[in-house]
Structure formats: C-alpha cells, structure tokens
Amino acid sequence: MYQPHSVMGDQELPGVLILGVGGVEGVLENHVGLLKKNFHLITMKEFLENKKELSEKIKSIFIFERRPTIDRGLLESLPNLKVIANSGVGVDHLDLKLISTFGVKVTSTPQAVSDSTADTGMALMLASARRLVEGCQIAVSPDTERFAVDWLGVEVTGATLGIIGMGRIGYKVAKRAKAFDMKILYHNRKRRKEEEEQAVGAIYCKKMEDLLQQSDFVMLVVNLTPQTHRLIGKRELELMKPTATLINISRGAVVDQDALVEALQNKVIRAAALDVTYPEPLPRNHSLLKLKNIIITPHIGTATVQATCMMTEEAITNMLAVLNGLPIPSEVCPK
Secondary structure, three states, rough: OOOOOOOHHHOOOOOOEEOOOOOOEEHHHHHHHHHHHEEEEEEEHHHOHHOOOOOOOOOEEEOOEOOOOOHHHHHHOOOOOOOEEEOOOOOOOOHHHHHHHHEEEEEOOOHHHHHHHHHHHHHHHHHHHOOOHHHHHHHHHOOOOOOOOOOOOOOOOOEEEEEEEEHHHHHHHHHHHHHOOEEEEEEEOOOOHHHHHHHHOEEOOOOHHHHHHOOEEEOHHHHOOOEEEEEEEEHHHHHOOOOOOEEEOOEEEEEEHHHHHHHHOOOOOEEEEEOOOOOOOOOOOOHHHOOOOOOEOOOOOOHHHHHHHHHHHHHHHHHHHHOOOOOOOOEEEOO
C-alpha cells in the first residue's frame, strides 16, 4: 500500500505531482515503484495541504487518465515546473498554448499506445461484424430456448476497411487488416510513402468522401483538434453504405453523436462500435445506450497491463529528458 513520502533521501529527487495512488482515479499502485526510482512523489492532497513547502519542489506533473486537471491556478502555484508528462497520446484535455506561456514542456507517449489501440480497433470491428455482444446476451439469457438460424453477421475477410487517420496507430491497424485479406483505403492529411502503402496494400483517398462511399468498415484514428471536431456528421454518415459500420477509437467528439443516433435508428448505416464517447461515461438515459446495433466500450484502447506500464515508462523517459536538458523523445508543441 502506498504511503506518503517522508524519507529524507527521497527529498533529493525532483518532485513529481500526481493526482493520487490507487482507487478509481489514481496512478496504478504497481506503477508507483517505477516513478519512485527517479522522483519524489507528491499527491495532489499532499500538495494542497502543504503548498508553501512543496510548491518549489515540484518540477514535473504526471498525467494519468487525464488527471490532475491543469489550469492557470495550478501552473501559477508551481514556479519550478518544467514538464507535464501525459500518459497517453491524446492531449485535447491540455491547453498547450496556456502551458507554453509558463515555459513548461508537454510530452505524450505515442510509442506505448499503438499496438493496444490498434488491437482494440480490430476487436471492435470483429465484434460488431459478428454481433458478438448481442450473441453473448442471447447465449446466456434464461429466456433462450433455441438459436435462430437467420441470426447473421457479416464477413470481415475480403471486406473494405477505410481508415481515417493513418498515423502510427492507423498504420498498425492496416497491418492487422492485411492479415484478414481486407482491401484497405485510407485518408490522411499527408500521404504515406509508396513503400509504406505497398507494405500493407493501402490505397490513398485524397477525398474522405471517396473512402466513406466505398468502405464496409470506417475506422476513425485521428487526434481531436478543431479540424476533426464532429468530422463525421449527418452528411458523412449518409455517404456511407447502408451495410457499413463506423468504428471510433480516437475521441468521442470526432463524431456528431446526435447524427449517429439518427443514422443507426433509421438504418442509414448498419452499425457502430465505439471505444470513445462524449461525455464518458454517457448519461444512463442516452439514446445510444438503447440501440441494439451498437457496441460501446469504456475507453479501453490502452487498457492492458503491458501498455499502461510502457506508458508510464515512456512518460518517465520524457520527464527525465526535460529535467536533464536532453533531447525530448515525444514533445507535444502547441500549433
């Protein structure tokens, strides 16, 4: 069990602020040892109870599951803060421009999250195609007496997958989809190198509309930015095949959820599979929760033992690089 730090030797290490340890929102207890090797851990509770002594000791903040919240007040109270290390690749919860005005660096962990998130995208696609969640409910229901012969899913093998956002994660999705003999289309701000396209058999769509019209599965793998906010709305959903499935492993706000509800209710598209929504979790009376042709998971793209450990290790590497004046492996700069 975690105990507040009071060992004198620990005080010589640079202070890192975390929300807490364990419980629903704190840093995972088995990651504390990784942090303690290089940092003096200070929880938000300890900091708020002893700001005068601890404010100058904190040189970094470790963000785990988007916490603690970074605002102007916190930044102003930490005069020696050098780096905010985000555990995860998405930084839409951080005001990068505000943070930069304090001369503080921001880092993320793109290396650690790629495989686990790509795996989740494939899992959602397969589960939706074969109606696994619905099938499980039928199989375990006390009311089930026999299995219907006309209860059918669709094939993934040989189908067309459209990937919107062919960055590190999107490319790993393409590599996995290639093993399923899928035809792969992609739309991205920048076209991939020809040899990278050939390695996975991916075809570039300059216009997102072309990808939407041709794909059996559309997977969203973009960062949330002002440009991608509600990237998929009523118009885009209507461009998709009525037999198509939308999969979102990026951020909830990339999709207009009201338009998605309407599209699923009216069978504009076949189904949706979402690892992300807005807000998270959805209100318990939300219309998306009442539909049968949707799968929703609780933002588990990186929720594996291996990925979370690698994220913490990558964040530590980033923090130490900043504090020691070394090249920063994964700095995130304001645009």
